[in-house]
Amino acid sequence: MARRYNISLSPPSASASQNEEEPSNSSVNHRRADKKSKKRKHGTETSEPSEPTERVTSPVFSSVTSDEVEKMAISLVRASISYEKQYQVLNNTILKKLYTMMETNAAKVSFDRVFHRANSILTDVFGLELAQLPEKTNKHKKQKVDNTSEDRERKKTLNSSYILVNSLPVDIRQKLVRFYQQKVAKINSLEEVADSSSLLPTTGSDLIHQGFNVVILSVIVINSNRVTSDELHQFLSKTFKISCKENIRYEFLGNRSIPEFCGYLEKQEYISRRVLGDDKESRKESDLFEYFLGRRARAEISKDAFYFMIQEIFGEMFTEEIKKQAIHSINTAYSEGD
Template sequence: MPPSQRRRRPVEDEESEEDARPRQRRNQGDSDAEPEEEEEASEDEMDVDARPGQSADDQLAKKLVRYAISCEYSRTVIRRDGIRERVLGNQGRSFKRIFALAQIQLKDVWGMELRELPVKEKMTLQEKRQAMKSNSQPKLGSGAYILSSTLPKAYRTATILPPSKTPSADDEATYAAFYTMVISMIWLNSGELSDQKLKRYLTRLNADQNVSMDKTEIILKRMENQRYVIKKTDRPPVGQDGDLMISWHVGPRAKEEVGLDGVMGMVREVYGEWNPDLEKKLCSSLNIKERTAEEEDEVVEEDVSRRQTMDAE
């Protein structure tokens, strides 16, 4: 190595050491000047460590809310297995906790809640016999949910909750009116309506061929897929001659979404003027407990006030 380079090296080393010393002093001074910021940062880290699952649970709850709304928009049943697969992933064991958080968000923000559909009933004679033969315990829950409104009754009017605009408001209103009418006819026939009688009713209503722009068969099939109605086919025993017996029953979605209140409301709307005698006949047809005189008067007064409001609008 040339002597000139040997002479320069100590100088460069001294300069680098001198440059390093003030930087170290500055770092030490900074740390001495800002002790509170470091303490605050450490406290924040301690808070995060103390509640590691809170933000993750909130995100999963919001994801469950989005999934529930998307399913309900197409009237697809929200199944527990679907929630575990598409929302929770490897957090399947936290279903109850995430479900409870999602319920809070749905009620506080959207005015809705997830309600579990009733367990599928044994309707045909063959199904009832198989259930009696089997020793299996009945299911406590169906594991299927739909979204239901939690708004007060005063806010569940058509002006506040209009029909969905998908595919169009008119088509949605027509479909809702049709399935409510069919469900009401089934319920008023003790919960079971033969296929022949249903066709006869639809013929009287001029709805046996088409409902709006769709075929009646397509609409009934859609109602069946969305679990508004259940279509049962009883075949004759093996070796015996006979015709197929087709019957229609109220589906689990109809029981939760429409319910007896929806059926009674539609009957009152169709009849127009309402009185206590008609209320007794309606309760008898639906096999429910008759209301007291005060409750009947409240129903009549409510119907009159509702009609006056509609006329004023």
């Protein structure tokens, strides 16, 4: 809850520029006594020690109140939740635009102050927090090395991007998992949800969305963070008996085909892709590419969570060999950047 500060500063008197109040009779007499005690010795003036006088100076307060900071933080909270519902990354450009639109005197408030207050509200009220995404890099382009720490910090600030992630304690998350396991109907095959319009509640389609997303991410991770589009399509066709053709769309995937759904995940930055080719010219003409984990997936899902998901997906087939492969692949995926 925001603290409210009611500060009242009296207007300065005529002698305020000299940092003195208008002298009272007692203070005048005190000064005269001090003056009489002064002695001249060898052309220098000395004075006997007198009682120290305490000088109180008025602090300088910003014209922006804590209430205004609270309003700006709440506006940032609303915007971040709105963008997250669309799976849209909050980049530095969007944040600055939102920040300057909040108040006319926003320039007088530190952005960090508003940002930290907004994160506090998100954590306390929603169990969420704004997490910074890893910086984007180019796999095929040699990165320029910054010479100084100032250069690195400046570039980091300019390229900052954020998403909302779960900040609930582990025990609360486990309780939520058990709740969903008990309350959500189990789906044995995708044929059961071919017409998801009949499902109640309607959020069931979103859960299928997320579940299918988890499957694709797990397939990428278990393959050491790289899987070609053909390999992914073959796995989905063989495992789930669904077509990966461009012209066949599924309602449970938002009326998208499998390639379109992968493009949707790429736009959300759950996955990324690189075109395969030996050189720049061959990559221009190539229609072959491979998928790897995107920034959002690495920021939103921890290594332990990925291990748990892979274990759940494989079930009884999660052998000791697959376990070792999973651990190695997860570490590889998180050690690589975009």
